[in-house]
Amino acid sequence: MASKIEKEPKYIPEMAQSEIDELNKSIKAASIKVIEDNIERMKKTWKNRPKAMEYFDEISNLFGKRAKELEEQKAAGKKIIGYSCIFAPIELILAADAIPVRVGSGWYDTAKLGDRIMPVEICPVIRSTVGAKMVSLSPYLELSDAIVIPLTCDGRTKLSEMLSDFKPIWYMNPPRVKDDTHTLDMWKKEILVIKEKIEKLTGNKITRQKLKEAIEKMQQATKAFRRLQELRKGAPVINGRDAMLVNQTSLWDDIERWTQKVNELCDELEKRVEQKDYSSYPDTPRVMITGTPMIWPDSWKVPNLIEESNPQGVVVVDEQCSSDRILYDPVGVDEWNMSDMLNAISERYIMACTCPCFTSEHGNEDRINWIIDRIKEYKVDGVIYYVVRGCILYAMEYARIKKVLDKMGIPVYYLDTEYTREDVGQMKTRVEAFLEMLEARIDI
C-alpha cells in the first residue's frame, strides 16, 4: 500500500499482532470448513448435481482462486474497488478498467469480534464486516483500493466511518424517497461524483465507448441470470441454495467469466428439464425468502435448514439483495450517448431497487409488487421472512408484507435470527412446522 495509515483508528481497539494473526488463522480455517461443509450439504441434498456447479463451488472459496487472481491483477497495476451494497454503479467501475468486488461479510465468528466495539443490538452484518477488518480476514476488503459505501441504513453509515481509518471510503448518499421529482437529480450527482473518483483513482477516463461496453457486459450478465431464474419457475431443476450461490458469486467473480459459466450451467439444466431430472420432487413446497441479505458462507444456515428439513422445501425465488435482486434489472439505454447512459445507470441503481430503506406516501410499494409478482410467477407456496437481529428496516416492513400476503392467502413466517450457529435447533422446529403447514395446504 502506498500510504499506510499512521494515525490511531477512531473505533477499532489496538490489538497485538500475534492475536490478530492467531485469530485470522483460526477464523479462516473455520470459515473454509464452513464453506466446504455447505458445499457438501448441497451435494448431499442434490445427488445429481451438475458438473457446471463445480466452478461456482471453486469460486465460492473466499480465500481461494478469486482472491489469488485479484492479487495478481492488483500487482499488474489494476485497481480494485470494493463496494458494500448493490447500490454501487458497477458499470462505471468496469468502464474504468477497475475490478468491482463486494466487501460485506457474512462470517459469524468475526461478528463476535465486532462485539468488542459495538453492542449486540447492532446489525451483525456490520459487526461482522468490522470484525473481519480487525483481523484482516477478508481478502477482498484488504485488496480494495477504495470502498464505495452507499449509506442505505444506519449500520452502513457508521460502518463507513469505522472503515475510513483503513481505506479511502467513497460515500454515496441515496435519497430515501423515490417518487420525488428531484430524487433522480440528487442520485445522478452522486453517480457523477463517484465517476470522477473512479477516473481519478484509476487514471482511466470513462469514455463513451468504454461505458457502452461495460453496460453491455452487465446486460449479458443480467441475461444469463434471467435465464437461470426462468428455469426456477418450473419443477425444481436447481435447488435454491445452489442458485443463490451462483447469484452471489457474481458479486466477486469476473463478470464475463461468470456469465459464461452461468450459461453453461443453464445449458445443462435445460437438458435436465427435458429429461425431467429434478433436483427435488416436483411437489416439494416452494418457498420464497425475503428480507435481510444472506451472505455466504455462514448465513447459508437458513436455506440449509429449509432444503434439508423434513418435510423438505425448495427455495424457488427470493427477494434479497444478496441474490435475486443483484442482477435482475438491466440498464436500459435509449440513446448511446454519455448523458443518456449515465441517466440509465442512475435510474437502474435507485429506481428499480426494492430496498426497504425507501419510503414514500405509498410506502415501499415496489417491494410489495416484486413479492406479489414473484409469488405468482414462481408459484410460491409460502414465504419465509428472514431477519437478523438489528436489521430494523426489514423487521419493520414485515407487518405490511404480512398483511398483503394474508390477503393473498400465502402463509408467511417471520424467522428472526442472529449471526450465531446456536439457534439452528430452535429454528429447525419452526422451519419444519412451517413446511409441514405448506405441505398440508398443498395436499388440500
Added chain:
Amino acid sequence: MMISAGIDMGTQRVKVAIIKDKQIIAQSQNFSGFEPAKVAEQTLKEALESAKLSREDIEHITATGAGVNMASFADSTISMMGADAKAGAYYFPSARTIMDVGAEDARAVKCDENGVMMDFVVNARCAAGAGTFIEAMARALEVEMNDMGSLSLNAERASPINASCVIFAESDVVSLIHREEPKSEIARAIFDAMAERVSSMVNRLGVTPDVVLIGGVAKDVGFVASLKRRLGIDILIPEEPIYAGAVGAALVAAKRAKRRH
C-alpha cells in the same frame, strides 16, 4: 379397527397416547430425565400395558416434541405445532386458535375445521412465558407449585413485579416477600406477568375464537384465570391438557397409517 400411538418428547416429560378409532384408550407420562430415549420406550410400554395391547398391535407411531429425534422407534414425526392443531381440533371441533404452554416454551397455532395448521407463532427465546417460570417462582415463594394457582385466586390485586426475565423476577419476588406483601398477591402478579407474555404472543397471531389452551400449564387454575382476564374471552381446556401433543401425534399417526392401507 386401527390403533395408533403418539409420543410427545417434551423438555420435561415424555407423554404417550394411544388411540383406537379416534378414541383415546391409553395415556401415560414420565419425567424425561437424563436418558429420554429409554424413558420414551418405558412410557410407551406403560401405555401399552394399561391398554392391554402389545407393540405389534400399533400400526403407526408418530413422534413430536422438542426431543423428537430421541424417539428412534417412531415411524414418522410431526412438528409440535402440527400436533397441537390436530389435538385442539380433536378436543373441540370449534377450535380455531390453540395455545400450548409447556414447560419451556409457548406456542400458538391457528387451524381450520380439519385441524390443519394455518399459521403459528413460537416463543422459544425466553422461559418467562412458560411452565418453568411458575416452578421457579413457587420455589422463591416457598409454596408448592400446584398450590400457587388456588393461592393466587384469593388475591384482590397484584403486586408490582418485574417479570421481563426469570432471574430478575425471582429476586423481585424475594424483595416483595421481605416487604411482607401477601403471597397471594405476589402469586397473582406472577400469573399476570406470564399471561401478559402468552397473550402478547397470541395477539401477534390474532385471536380467533374458540380458543383452546393445552400443555402442562393449562392445568394451573391461577394461570388460566389470569389469561382469561388478559384476553377477555373464554378459554376451552381439555380434561388432560398435558397429553394434547401426544394425542395430536397419535391422530396424525392414524391418518398416516390409513394412507398406507
Added chain:
Amino acid sequence: MLEIVAETLRATIAVGLILAGILAILIWVKNLTRKLSAMRLFIQIVSVAVIFLGLIIGPFGLDQWAYLGTAPRDIVVGTNILGSPYPDGLTVPTFSCYYASGRTATCVVWQLQSYLFPDYATSNVYLTTGIERLAIATGFLVIFSLIFGRFLCGWICPFGLYMDLLTRLRKALKIKHWTLSERTNEMLKQSRYLIIAAFLILSFILGMNAIAGIELVSESELGRYLEIPFCQVCPAKPLFVLVESGLGYMDIDYALSRTIGDFALTGWYLTSINIVILGIVTVGSFMVRRLWCRICPLGGLIAIFSRFGPFKRLSPIKITKVEEKCTKCGICKRVCPPQVTDVYEEKGGDVTVSDCILCFRCVEMCPYEGCLKVEVAGKPIYKSKNWLNEEE
C-alpha cells in the same frame, strides 16, 4: 408522349421501392420483435408516401386550382362523400398540408378554419355548402380520432416523421437531448387548447363578413387569407411546400410570387412567420424530442375525441400496465419522446393519456416481460419483453 413514359417510370420506381421496403421490414420484424421503432419509421415513410402519393404520380408544376384532372391523385382528392363532391381531399387529422400540391388527404385544421364561413358556397369549385363541409370534416375528425387516437401522431403524421428524422440525426451525432421540466411540459400541453380556441375564434371573426355581413376586415385578398389564421403560423406548411418545390412537384416561382410583395406576411405558400416558426421548431425538435407534438393543436383536437369523456372508453388503442410487474425503474419515462410521465406514475391498468402519441417506445424498452401492453379493443397485440434476449 415523353411525359407519359416519364410518369410511368416514376410510378414504377416508387411502387417498387415501397414493396421492397415492406418486404425487408417484414423479414426484419419477424426476427427482431424489439425493432418496433424501425417498423414505426417505415410505416411513417409509407404513410407520407400515401398522403403525398400525388407527388409522385401526379403531373408536374400543378397549379393550385387544377383539381379535376385525370391524374390518379385527382381521383382521390376529388372524392364524393354522401353524394356530395368534396374537392379538398379526404379529411385526415394529420399534417397532410392543404398547400402542398400533390396531397391526397387534407389537414383537418385547414378545413375547419376555411369551412367556418360559407362564402365559397356559390363558387364553381364547391357544390356543397360550408356547413355541410364543416360537418363532414368534423365527422372525419371524430371518427379518425376515435379509431386511431393519437396513433395518427406517432405513426402517420408527416410532420412527426420530420421530427423523428431530426431525432435520429441527433442520435447518430451522439448529441444529448434536452429535457423539458415537467412544469414546462404541462404548460405547453395546456397551451395547445388555447391555440385551438384562438384560431377558431379568429377565423370566425375574420369570416364575419361572409356569415353576418359585418365587415371587420376589408374584403381584400389579404383578409381572405387571414381567414385561415393557423395555417399562417403553422411550421408544417412551409416545410411541405419547400420539400415539394425542391422535388420539382411544385412551381417554386409560383409559390414565391405569391409570397413576396403583398403577401409577405400572410401569403399562400411561404410566409416569413411560417418560416421563422419552422426554423424554431426544427432547431427545437432537434434538441427536444417531438417538441411540436407537445403544443400541437391538431394533436389536441385528436386528444379531445379520443382521451376525454365518453370517447376515452370507446377508443380502442390503449397502453396498459400490470402493477406488480413494474419495478418503477423509470425507463418508460426516460425513453418517451413527448416526455409523458403517466405511464411511469400510474399504478396500473389503462395508462394512455392525451399527450401520449402511442409510439409504444415505452412498451418496446420496458425490460419486464408483460409489464406494459398495447391493447387494441381489449386484445393485447404487443407487450414488453425481456429484450436482453434479442440484444445481440
